[in-house]
Amino acid sequence: MNRIGFDNHKYLEMQSAHIQKRIAQFGGKLYLEFGGKLFDDYHASRVLPGFAPDSKIRMLGQLRDSAEIVVAICASDIEKNKVRGDLGITYDVDVLRLIDAFRGQGLYVGSVVVTQYAGQPAADAFQRRLETLGVKVYRHYPISGYPNNIPLIVSDEGYGKNDYVETSRPLVVVTAPGPGSGKMAVCLSQLYHEYKRGEKAGYAKFETFPIWNLPLNHPVNLAYEAATADLNDVNMIDPFHLQAYGETTVNYNRDVEVFPVLSAMFEKIMGECPYKSPTDMGVNMAGNCIVDDEAVRDAARQEIIRRYYSGLCDRRQGKADDSVVYKLELLMQQAKADASQRPVIAASAQVAEETGSPAFAIELPDGKVVTGKTSELLGACSAALLNALKELAGIDHSVHVISPKAIEPIQALKINHLGSANPRLHSDETLIALAISAATDPAAAKALDQLSALRRCEAHSTVILSQVDSGNCAKLGLHLTSEPQYETNKLYHR
Structure with missing residues (x-):
């Protein structure tokens, strides 16, 4: 029990070096969309035994002299008092928590971006609160037909209407209190403004799961599907990467579906798309740091079983429907996991x-x-x-x-x-x-x-x-x- 399957020290070194390499690729400026949890990533630590829950923030700590943080929050989430299920606090309160946590690690928080702003009174009040606390706040606005109306999006009436976020460091980490906060749109809007100003910059995405260089049905990747069963995320082979390189890699449905749109946006902003696939956009090195595959397989199976029982309890409490439980049952079968292993x-x-x-x-x-x-x-x-x-x-x-x-x-x-x-x-x-x-x-x-x-x-x-x-x-x-x-x-x- 408690076998180590992941080399955390190697991960910190390799991940930091890879991000620095990506910064250099784009002439010294990179907007990095940071998905998942920056703090207390207990899912990763459970399925990759040896992964420290604070690995991501420690990795950023190695880049603190060249990094700054931009936090995105959607105005409608502020208005609706949207709550983080794991912490039980609203998204706006979590922004304050995140800023404190970043600063506590010696990281520089440059600003907060209120996305999808359309005059929401609660968003106005939150902006005043942040500015009183000395935090810079910028506004980004809804764009009709997003993300498919590319001519409008990549124009002065689309991204051009958004505030340009003033940044001072080569690595700009864009994070948020939760999904749907507009992190990617903030990054792309910044690219539009940078290129309008004649400045070079790039975009990359940091998502730990699914792990692109593990097999599609590896229990670690199946555990990611189990963790997002309520979102109906599905792991899939990246068809763009397979076509471009003849190499099989794993991504998930939403990134694969949106890639043609992103590629077209990059072409309009930068003149060409720097990536040939969604996998290309990622900078995750976790798969290269697994040192005991059987240990992580066993740990991931345990996680899938735990997620299954959590789904059963959520259904009993009216928090989930049958479809979530059915999906978790299927994932257990795929991973060859069952209650006898617990x-x-x-x-x-x-x-x-x-x-x-x-x-x-x-x-x-x-x-x-x-x-x-x-x-x-x-x-x-x-x-x-x-x-x-x-x-x-x-x-x-x-x-x-x-x-x-x-x-x-x-x-x-x-x-x-x-x-x-x-x-x-x-x-x-x-x-x-x-x-x-x-x-x-x-x-x-x-x-x-x-x-x-x-x-x-x-x-x-x-x-x-x-x-x-x-x-x-x-x-x-x-x-x-x-x-x-x-x-x-x-x-x-x-």
Whole structure:
């Protein structure tokens, strides 16, 4: 378990060098559309064990003296208070978070571009807020017939109407809080303005997945399809690359479909298209840094199974429909993945059957599976966490690292004063109680010291967890799946 399959050090060096080479290709100025997550890329770290979640930002850190960041946000997303599902914050708030995070890494944030601006009051208010904070803001406008009306788009009435974003460094990284923010349009608009001014510049795209030089049905690429099942993205052979070079590479449907349009735009802006295929536009070197193919295949299969269970739970909660689940089932078949490859599923199901109550299982780094059952004092998640920590610390399971007498006052507080109907301790309450016990009990301290060993461990619950427990599992780095069942038959679940 936890085999390393990816050389992160090699990736940082190779990726930085490749981007610098692409900057030189275009005379010293490159607009780089940055897709996916710049921070906390846990999908990549799960399917490419050894890939650090902050690899992309560390790679940019190696280029910090030549790079600046431009953040794009769509005005209609501001108006609609669009929320990032993974963070639970609106896109406009996430722009502020991103700027702080970039600056915290020593990266220069040049400006924010409000795209698709059409007089939205919320966008005006956001612009005023940013300018008060000392951030430059530019506006880009809707273009009728985009992206197919190329004569209008590549004209003074199209891209020419957009504000020209003042930049000062050779590498301009265009990123956004989420998809549909207009990153590509910002890059192409800038190219139009640069060439109108007689300045040379280029465009490239940085997307980690699908990995262009892995086979189409490689589990890592199938895991990308699983991650975007709700968007209906499909991996496909890049027909333009195959025709131009006789080489089979992998891209995804949206980039392949839009390439003829992009190619025509490049021809109008630059006189010729610098790329012969969507694959040519990319700068991703991740596929060259896989050092154990079997390890990444196994990790990707686990990710597909996790995505399948997530799809089942989303359907149960009304967040997804049958089509998403059907697609995930097909991807599992293609990857030759099934629930038997995830021992925590069978282990938790056995405990649930024996007790008639929710159960939880964790697979430790050495492959041993520990379980937790629901009791009067603890929920199954809390019990499994304590059992896992005791196992990792070499503490006999008969030893109480938290005294029952310490738990009872917490239960009384929850029921009598905080209005809770559930007396059992959630995972956060359990860990706080363990931390307090650790001040006087060496066994509790020894157990608490093992928390970091839970990172990247597989876990499964026989019921959909509360937001508190699922959130804590994520913070601890557990790779969690759940059965699509609630603990009760109530209509309202917290």
